Amino acid sequence: MDKNAVVDLIIRTVDDYRLTMQGSSEAIGPETHLYGPAGVLDSLGLVSVLVEIEQKIADRGAGPVSLMNDAAVSRASSPFRTVDSLAEYLMPQLAGSEA
């Protein structure tokens, strides 16, 4: 998957969650904050979206991926901050699991 495809995957997953759980169809983009004061997701929403993304990646045959690993939580800047930062964080993991 290239980065654009990963960004699309994240946006579609967040859109689905927000439409289902929050009744919101407001458009989001790569710079949208996922979590935090300006974020579109609460903690439960973030977890739900990350789980959904993990499962979609696994279903694409890329093998099991765990987004919530030690590397993610120990970073000074959270990879779950924005759509783009999450995509950046996912890329090397995807490359590893698809190899």
Added chain:
Amino acid sequence: MADAPIALVTGSRKGIGRHLAERLVAGGYRVVGCSRQDAGWSLPSYEHVVADVTDESQVIALVSGIRQRYGALDALVNNAGVASMNAALLTPGGTVERIFRTNFLGTVLVSRESAKVMMTRRFGRIVNLTSVAVPMALEGEAIYAASKSAVETFTRILARELGASGITVNAVGPPPIPTDLTRGVPSEKLDALVGRLSTGRPGTLEDVANAVEFFLRRESGAVTGQILYLGGP
């Protein structure tokens, strides 16, 4: 069986785990069990997976496989556990680590991965196994009881974190039951322990199954974060 609820039982090769797996199959579940070795037994609607609950990658593969094969996971029973009865001052660090890895880390890893699958359907039941060794503060069981204390705290907090997702988390604490886990305990020690119970008798596999089945019921959706000790310690 296409609509049968799916249950995962860890440590299902023998003892309490095997009994629970058999009971759940009899109750209409499709059950996936796991242990570090082959089960050595089989049953329709039962699938055994060789997996070590202390190995994160194996746990991820185990639960991911369940989701891909069955599309859901309704119930988890974290039964896999080890014990080592010894005075705290005589317990090697390696033994402490082994007990905590299986009893606590294993419970955390399997719960985490299972809850991810349960969240997608906003329904799930998680039951952890603890022990009366926690409230009874039994001499010689400091490490084992401490590992189960960790399981109990994890149970109560996980129940809060997952409550809004329709997932309940509870724990059952049996008294000593004649299984491999208690085989190394001197009989006079077991007798003294049983003598302190309100029931005055050892636990049975049926006692545990009855409590677990109560927590697993769909109607038990308001019962969460509870630690249920058997035998009246």
